[in-house]
Amino acid sequence: MRLSKKMVLAVLCLVILPLVLLTVSWILLSGGGAAAAAGTVRLLLGLSVLALLLGALLLLRWQANHFSKPFKQLQEAAGLIRDGNLDFELSADADDEFSQLFDSFEEMRLRLKNNAEERLRYEQDNKVLISNISHDLKTPITAIKGYVEGLRDGVASTEEKRAKYLSTIYSKADDMDKLVDQLSFYSLVDSDRIPYHFTRLSARAYFSDCRWDFKEELDAQEFETDYENLVPEEVEMVVDPEQLRRVISNVISNSVKYRDRSKEKSRISFRIRQAGKKILAEIEDNGVGIAPEELPRVFDRFYRSDASRSAVTGGNGIGLSIVKKIMEDHGGRALLKSEPGRGSCMTLELPVYEESAHEQDIDRRR
Ligand SMILES: Nc1ncnc2c1ncn2[C@@H]1O[C@H](COP(=O)(O)OP(=O)(O)OP(=O)(O)O)[C@@H](O)[C@H]1O
Ligand SMILES: [Mg+2]
Known part of the structure; x- marks a missing residue:
């Protein structure tokens, strides 16, 4: 832990100064001239009390700054995450006990951000897949409609032509069947539910x-x-x-x-x-x-x-x-x-x- 200037000053006021002043007072008192020294000793004792008070004040301020600032930073960061904003960076000012907490928080934010980006990519991929499959299904459907109209309107006039039309319709329907099968199997893969029979x-x-x-x-x-x-x-x-x-x-x-x-x-x-x-x-x-x-x-x-x-x-x-x-x-x-x-x-x-x-x-x- 690094000591700040305020902390050093507080220690000085709380420990060193009173100690020095009290030692001097004690020396004066034990010197024999008790009556003469009484005034100086009173002054020294007063100064000691003042130093103690100042030290306590500095200690309180240092503590308030040291703990409240990072807490405030963490609170703000948590608020941003709650609102869905993951584009910020949380870094500790000092290398103290909070820096570890900040590092863990930052790691969590990056993980959440990666997950959110992956989910977005996944949703986009799925949209592309659906539009591709719809397009791939449309091609055989259009062909089937065309051949069925040909049969209905008598364009396929000979038995041979009719057989050819029917076989094309069958093969187009087969293409659609495969596509639908591929799509439904893909949804099983996607949700990790492939039914295995080993x-x-x-x-x-x-x-x-x-x-x-x-x-x-x-x-x-x-x-x-x-x-x-x-x-x-x-x-x-x-x-x-x-x-x-x-x-x-x-x-x-x-x-x-x-x-x-x-x-x-x-x-x-x-x-x-x-x-x-x-x-x-x-x-x-x-x-x-x-x-x-x-x-x-x-x-x-x-x-x-x-x-x-x-x-x-x-x-x-x-x-x-x-x-x-x-x-x-x-x-x-x-x-x-x-x-x-x-x-x-x-x-x-x-x-x-x-x-x-x-x-x-x-x-x-x-
Ligand atoms: N034998 C191969 N020869 C040349 N390129 C290949 C071969 N196998 C795979 N690829 C390449 O790898 C890519 C991915 O193959 P994959 O089978 O996953 O997709 P696809 O064949 O494009 O579509 P889908 O299999 O979904 O109908 C293909 O688009 C193609 O570029
Ligand atoms: Mg393929």
Whole structure:
């Protein structure tokens, strides 16, 4: 604690001065000339009392200043926070016991400010998402209305034309269905309520099944695919098969969406292997790739690269944030490597099931 001038003066008046004056009085009295010294002693005693009074006064003022100023500052700061103003700075004048309290208060203000800014960003992102989804829904609705009018007004005059119109209506309705599904799933992710049903299964068998699930769609998109599964049959993992399929579907849909049309053939390679206690599922494409400066942000919610935003591919930038969340909820992770012009490779890392580790995990959750 630093002593102020007032405090030093108060100590001087309260302790040093009376002590000196009393000592002098005592010396005078014990000197023998009691009668002669009586007047001086009275004066000295009077001065001592005056010094004591002055000291007490200074001490009171010092105390009032020392405590009331920071209290007032804190009171004002609390008032500003109550009124929703978080743009001020609270700093202590002196390095005393209040400075610690001020530091904690300042830390609390900064945290509140960060939370408020994050909430604002989040609300803005949600508004953008709603407007994007409404726009994405409007496109198939307009198309469906157009085709239905064509059927009603007899524009589709032949059986062949009618069948074509109906199949387009079906595919547009399917697009809408997927969009609505994506939106409702996103709200589950957002509130951390993804319904998981974990089961233990063979990694080799699971990924082989997945391969066939996506093969038809990739063939229809004229993708060349190759597949290699090096995981031994007995290696197991604990996953939610449906949610893991969603992860793979999101990754594949990106490879399709961001294919490089200047290349003669678009390709996707699947490689599944075991590395120690991990199962690595790699999905590699020869698409447009991602610029190095954009790569660290692609897992962020609502992030879309500049090129994707200006392209007509559509999307809201939530696919990879869902991938990240589901992989983390599986005790794994998703890693993306990419090179513009060459392509991207997503590695999905999952823990190998181990009896003892699983039991420990259950014990821990209990
Ligand atoms: N395989 C890929 N090739 C090139 N760019 C990719 C690839 N995967 C992701 N990206 C980039 O990462 C961004 C984020 O991907 P993400 O899947 O989260 O969003 P999206 O595909 O734009 O929209 P959504 O998935 O919501 O429909 C994309 O906009 C794109 O720029
Ligand atoms: Mg996507």
